[in-house]
Amino acid sequence: MLTMKDIVREGDPVLRKVAEEVSLPASDSDKKTLQDMLDFVINSQDPEIAEKYQLRPGVGVAAPQIGISKRMFAIHVEDENGQLYSMGLFNPKVVSHSIEETHLDGGEGCLSVDRDIPGLVPRYSRITVKGTNLEGEEVTLRLKGLVSIVFQHELDHLNGIMFYDRIEGFTDKLKKELN
Numbered sequence: 142m143l144t145m146k147d148i149v150r151e152g153d154p155v156l157r158k159v160a161e162e163v164s165l166p167a168s169d170s171d172k173k174t175l176q177d178m179l180d181f182v183i184n185s186q187d188p189e190i191a192e193k194y195q196l197r198p199g200v201g202v203a204a205p206q207i208g209i210s211k212r213m214f215a216i217h218v219e220d221e222n223g224q225l226y227s228m229g230l231f232n233p234k235v236v237s238h239s240i241e242e243t244h245l246d247g248g249e250g251c252l253s254v255d256r257d258i259p260g261l262v263p264r265y266s267r268i269t270v271k272g273t274n275l276e277g278e279e280v281t282l283r284l285k286g287l288v289s290i291v292f293q294h295e296l297d298h299l300n301g302i303m304f305y306d307r308i309e310g311f312t313d314k315l316k317k318e319l320n
């Protein structure tokens with residue numbers, strides 16, 4: 142099973158690479174890896190297992206975070222309406238998104254970042270995502286709210302983007318207003 146020792150921390154170049162597409166149909170090895178990632182996220186939210194194995198609770202994890210530069214991630218999150226999204230996805234991509242933006246009020250964190258970084262992270266309010274799930278089916282998901290934010294955070298990991306890259310510093314905002 143995956144534990145925190147398998148989680149790569151910021152500074153490791155793998156977190157800044159653009160991950161490679163997974164060749165489909167997925168190999169048994171890639172399927173096992175993605176299943177292990179989904180199990181890790183689910184375990185991290187179970188108080189007993191998280192306590193026993195010292196897991197930091199997470200709602201998602203992307204393959205680069207375990208040192209694998211492949212385009213796949215797992216999420217396990219209940220959205221505002223109590224809808225549970227629990228899946229692994231190969232080669233996810235945003236096919237359309239709203240102009241409107243949103244953010245998590247408390248900002249974001251990351252299992253690969255062992256420090257608190259203040260600031261709001263702008264995300265699209267709504268996105269339509271296509272990908273291939275662990276059963277090998279191509280899925281199209283129309284997402285909004287928390288689960289949409291989670292997907293965008295994970296998708297960024299596949300492109301070497303960290304959440305704090307998107308925090309607009311006050312000076313940037315000031316510069317924009319002055320120009």
Ligand SMILES: O=CN(O)C[C@@H](CC1CCCC1)C(=O)N1NCCC[C@H]1C(=O)Nc1ccccn1
Binds near residue numbers: 291
């Ligand atoms: O790439 C994947 N990661 O780095 C794990 C991250 C992914 C989330 C960060 C913001 C959107 C996706 C993660 O889950 N966390 N980050 C560290 C702190 C704890 C935890 C978290 O934000 N939990 C949470 C958030 C909202 C509602 C419920 N729980």
Ligand code: NI
Binds near residue numbers: 251253298
């Ligand atoms: Ni992260």
